[in-house]
Amino acid sequence: MLIGAIEAGGTKFVCSVLDEFNETKDRCVIRTRGPEETLAEAADFFRKHPIDALGVGAFGPIDLNDRSETYGTIKNTPKTAWKDFPLRDELKRMLGVPVAVDTDVNAACLGEFRFGAGRDVDSAVYITVGTGVGAGFVKEDQVFKGLTHPEMGHIKVSRMVDDSFEGVCLYHGDCLEGLVSGPAIEKRAGISGADISVDDPVWASVAHYIAQALVNYTLVLCPERIIIGGGVMKQSHLYPMIRKEFQRILNDYITIEDLESYITPPKLDDDQGVIGAAGLAKDITGS
Numbered sequence: 001m002l003i004g005a006i007e008a009g010g011t012k013f014v015c016s017v018l019d020e021f022n023e024t025k026d027r028c029v030i031r032t033r034g035p036e037e038t039l040a041e042a043a044d045f046f047r048k049h050p051i052d053a054l055g056v057g058a059f060g061p062i063d064l065n066d067r068s069e070t071y072g073t074i075k076n077t078p079k080t081a082w083k084d085f086p087l088r089d090e091l092k093r094m095l096g097v098p099v100a101v102d103t104d105v106n107a108a109c110l111g112e113f114r115f116g117a118g119r120d121v122d123s124a125v126y127i128t129v130g131t132g133v134g135a136g137f138v139k140e141d142q143v144f145k146g147l148t149h150p151e152m153g154h155i156k157v158s159r160m161v162d163d164s165f166e167g168v169c170l171y172h173g174d175c176l177e178g179l180v181s182g183p184a185i186e187k188r189a190g191i192s193g194a195d196i197s198v199d200d201p202v203w204a205s206v207a208h209y210i211a212q213a214l215v216n217y218t219l220v221l222c223p224e225r226i227i228i229g230g231g232v233m234k235q236s237h238l239y240p241m242i243r244k245e246f247q248r249i250l251n252d253y254i255t256i257e258d259l260e261s262y263i264t265p266p267k268l269d270d271d272q273g274v275i276g277a278a279g280l281a282k283d284i285t286g287s
């Protein structure tokens with residue numbers, strides 16, 4: 001059996017063909033342009049392989065209600081060429097195979113849950129802190145969605161008293177994404193995050209706001225693990241800072257035995273998105 005998987009991001013589409021053992025058989029990276037051009041290139045790649053199903057972890061917002069007429073359609077995105085684009089239907093039409101779609105972070109969460117840092121637990125949150133901030137939740141092998149998919153990157157956090165940075169979220173200004181995404185850090189510091197020294201005070205505020213978000217996820221969802229990935233978390237000194245702030249804010253209200261394993265880096269390098277997308281596809285083939 002061969003499975004197709006796409007991690008559909010705003011800058012690139014990572015396309016992969018995997019076998020039933022998750023072994024990558026072929027792979028290509030496509031620059032994201034308008035939907036027609038990008039999908040035509042992706043379809044050319046997948047047509048070279050007899051795939052049985054395709055799974056897609058996509059940027060959103062996206063309609064994930066399988067009873068809706070616009071199931072699998074990209075919704076109100078600032079990437080205007082993609083707004084209202086029926087991603088799932090188009091891929092199905094082009095490739096003639098069943099297509100499963102979910103958000104990029106739900107797919108990444110599923111990948112880590114099944115094969116990475118969440119293998120030994122029954123529920124996990126995966127949060128990415130990159131160009132944007134988003135999080136997915138998997139419980140008992142199922143990605144969580146309801147009225148729509150969660151938008152855990154856009155939650156409100158309390159501002160530190162001496163912090164007047166206005167934030168960069170187009171919709172909310174100083175929501176979590178507006179305060180700690182890569183572009184937010186760059187705007188705050190005036191230089192790219194990768195060039196900021198580890199003892200710069202900016203990291204204390206980043207750790208504080210992420211820790212607030214993790215406390216909220218813990219109180220609402222009670223996951224058994226929280227996995228934090230994304231470009232900003234390449235600053236590995238953030239992990240202990242976040243754990244310390246998390247503990248201070250939670251103030252022992254819930255007992256977490258082993259904080260180091262509760263708040264943890266991913267284990268699948270940058271492959272959790274495609275591996276999770278392949279998982280979505282396998283689930284609809286029933287094998």
Ligand SMILES: Nc1ncnc2c1ncn2[C@@H]1O[C@H](COP(=O)(O)OP(=O)(O)OP(=O)(O)O)[C@@H](O)[C@H]1O
Nearest residue numbers: 009128130131132182183193194230231232234235
């Ligand atoms: N070493 C680093 N230190 C701090 N920030 C970094 C580092 N490397 C990358 N970043 C920041 O991370 C962001 C890119 O994140 P990522 O690599 O997760 O890409 P992405 O897939 O575009 O993001 P998203 O998941 O939101 O789509 C950029 O804003 C970049 O400045």
Ligand SMILES: [Zn+2]
Nearest residue numbers: 154169172175
């Ligand atoms: Zn926001």
